[in-house]
Amino acid sequence: MTATASPDLSVILGSLSLHNPLLAASGCFGYGTEYDDVADRDNLGGFITKSISLAPWKGNDPPRLTEVSPGLLNSIGLANMGVEKFANEVAPQIVTGKSKAIVSVACKVMEEYEEVVALLEDVEGIAGYELNISCPNVKEGGMAFCLNPNITEELVARVRKRTNRWITTKLTPNMTSVSQGALASEAGGADAVSLINTLVGMAVDWKSRRPKLATITGGYSGPPIKPVALAKVWEVWNAVKIPIIGIGGITNWKDVVEFMIVGASAVQIGTALYADPNLPGQIAADLREYMRNEGVGSLSELTGSLKTDRGAMVGVPA
């Protein structure tokens, strides 16, 4: 399954370089080791851990998942082991290998973000942090941080003071202007922005008249959200200068190329990993073939390469 090493798939996101543009999305790759038996972590340029909070979080009541073909609704509620256990027991195992370990951090108040990052600074080898300020499934904190650009900027700035490591902010599509969130992140000193987190969605059982998730609404992910995600990445590409990590419904190499064309420098793969934990290896191989076939010298030339000149836009031939 391991792809041949040429052409080179590496990309650079400011101070972070990745051997390929494929990252596992937070919440879809656990703490980093769970898939080790069945998938080579090194097929990933990097991975974002499940979001880590200060204290352990138990998450929301079940049921927490429901399929809405061909997408997924979840209401996990950031269930996680907390930073202490993560830093001591898990982190040392995930900072080995070619694949960069990026820790997602999610908290209820600003100070906790600083504290969690401060604690993680002691773990060698962590490549950076993704500040999850966009989870729709928790009552306190979560998405609220992202909806207010002033808070976003302050939070990023405060974390920036605690670390020299690479920081990206994970943004929500559930707001009027995601580019405000991106601009605020940039102003606060983020090295990159990650988008999109899940869309707020809902499913109901017509017969029992009950919601399919205990929290009633949840986060919508998977292939159906790709068109929304592409539009958000394009919007943010036109607003900020820092690199963008595209997320939402990616299932194959074409999706990756599309996200890069509209402005992403790298991408994250989420829900699709549950179906195939080996997908990144497959996509990396396919991307190499694409580069050979299309004569693409470096993936970075794709980023933001959308052709928008109307003159030559021919839809369908007659």
Next chain:
Amino acid sequence: MTATASPDLSVILGSLSLHNPLLAASGCFGYGTEYDDVADRDNLGGFITKSISLAPWKGNDPPRLTEVSPGLLNSIGLANMGVEKFANEVAPQIVTGKSKAIVSVACKVMEEYEEVVALLEDVEGIAGYELNISCPNVKEGGMAFCLNPNITEELVARVRKRTNRWITTKLTPNMTSVSQGALASEAGGADAVSLINTLVGMAVDWKSRRPKLATITGGYSGPPIKPVALAKVWEVWNAVKIPIIGIGGITNWKDVVEFMIVGASAVQIGTALYADPNLPGQIAADLREYMRNEGVGSLSELTGSLKTDRGAMVGVPA
């Protein structure tokens, strides 16, 4: 194809009563007569015309449509014949029959909404107006009216002064809080709110690196947006007292029942009509069978009947 008349499917939305809860969505049923050859308009409780502006609008450059399986992206840009031609040539033909004709109005400035409505007041038989303040595909006006609740309220209030007819406002999901838009509509004097209009989305051709729509982004509709629409209807149900018309991805009777359970008093069917203009007749028949099978006496008892008591929420049996 015409369903038997019992059980009764009628619903009441304030001053508007419909013989069934199925409306054709604006932009998906033309001006009302185009499908007459192949589908009985009376199978609909009512229909919303293509949005009408003061002057005729030419719409956006082609290509204007692209399928993103199993959804649709459009960038029509409210191409329409303008109110004068509509009022003189079309309106008289559509105000006959059981199916209520509701005229969608979309303009670039507030005064034009008032003017269009004033002109339509002269056409007898129009059952009401849907104020489209949520189109993502026009540069001026469109969605901008909806994004600012103060403007929404003022606009509705101004139109309210011009007519005693039933008014609904069509809201966008592309904002942080759709319930603000709904509350503003209610405060302005709307009789109902319609949601959702399309989500902003985008599609790209990986090979040519061109957007698939000339306007780059467009409006996303069809089955993939249903989970988002259900969540928005539920949110608004918890915010306002006026009736809600649920829209987004409806393709069968179960979808209709689900929208009603989360708070809708009626629904609109959009994109699915292109595949099957006879769908409303089929759904009406299926709803009757559902009512018989489940012992539902009146569809209105479905509205907002979601059971949210955790105690009895059993996900899957072991």
Next chain:
Amino acid sequence: MKYLEDAVVVSNREIRPGIWSMWLRSPQICAATLPGQFVHVKVDASLTPLLRRPLSIGRVHGDQLELVWRVVGTGTDMLTDVRPGVTLNLLGPLGQPFTREVNASHRVLVGGGLGLPPLVYLYEWFREHDLPVTLHLGVSGRADIPLAEDDPLLNEIEITAENGEGFRKGLVTEPVLEQLQALETDGSLGSTALYSCGPWGLVNALQRTIPHSQLKLAEVSLEQQMGCGVGVCQGCAVIVEGGDTPYQLVCSDGPVFPLAAVHPPGVA
């Protein structure tokens, strides 16, 4: 009058690699249609594909009509799995037909690749009415001809292939221009009607090279992504000069337009 008709599939076969021909029994649509119109096909009862797919009505024989298509994506691929005996739901006949110029001295039909089917219908219509007609087809090679190897039409029409392969070698515009020149020489150009359908390259070449203004009529049939197929969604706009707006709808104003008036999308 348009119909929503459950047409029974009579036959479905691959006539060239990736090119299929299907005959369907569709009495209402067959009775109502004219050359240049199309049907909007519900490929499958499921949500994939979500939209119908527009296909030109090819030959019409009695209560049966022919659809000929190239497999280019999901919808056209799924159609290859359809077996005789099942029904496909057709919406049609849709669109404005070609102007059937009965008073012309000659009719020149120019098809490129999969642009052929509606012209075959038009060709047979003129033949049935004993009106002089020439049908030119341009392809890159034999594998692109949307007619089966055993189709009698294959020897009746003028085929030009870029690769030769036993046909006249070159571009289809060449024999067309030759014919128009001959018609000019014998003074009948002004009473000649030209009908075309094919890729933009061909349409554009015809626009540039033929003596439009001297012809009695020059029409082209266009394609565009479609939603409704009946003028409801405004989705199938193309840029055509001479209307109230820069745009016209392929499904209801077209698909047939004056050749000189059409613009490729995005080149307004």
Next chain:
Amino acid sequence: MKYLEDAVVVSNREIRPGIWSMWLRSPQICAATLPGQFVHVKVDASLTPLLRRPLSIGRVHGDQLELVWRVVGTGTDMLTDVRPGVTLNLLGPLGQPFTREVNASHRVLVGGGLGLPPLVYLYEWFREHDLPVTLHLGVSGRADIPLAEDDPLLNEIEITAENGEGFRKGLVTEPVLEQLQALETDGSLGSTALYSCGPWGLVNALQRTIPHSQLKLAEVSLEQQMGCGVGVCQGCAVIVEGGDTPYQLVCSDGPVFPLAAVHPPGVA
């Protein structure tokens, strides 16, 4: 050790109306698995269904394993179309197996409907190890028995059917309680292990009626909607007493849990 294995389908047949049995050759998973574990099945290469579907590992014979399922939705329906010879991608073995109590004096297995397959595997495991075991199955009628009519097990296990239909008539809890009473009488209740899998109704009835505290062990295998199947997504939580949080994960902490500790979802 978990594997992602392309297992070759050996057979696939409908053993009762809507209930199917499939045997697959899956050497790695067969070598690694124990009773109570499950596989996460990639039903189709397409995006429908998006997620894998969890199915208990039923019997394991050599390098072949059996899956038995009831058609309840898209995924289980698509599995009925799979023909011998093709491969299905399995992720497994997953989850914590039943505690295989070798030191008990007796083992009472209680399955309800489609809860049977993992217990059949456990039953055969105990039989192979010559350990005394009784397998009770509760169904509403013959049509619900997840064993084929020609399956030798059918005459070996204790079946209770609500409709009778030639079996003991009633609820499966009745013979189970009788057996436990008999075991109590002969003084071996404290060395008896109970294993169960079935609908919440059955689980709850067992929780209410059996003398938990006097048994050596009482376990239940649970179901829950699953994403990853390996503890990554936190999606398959159920409410189980005795952990750090009110929740445990069916895929990795379970599916086997102490019978007394589990709560139906939503009834915390």
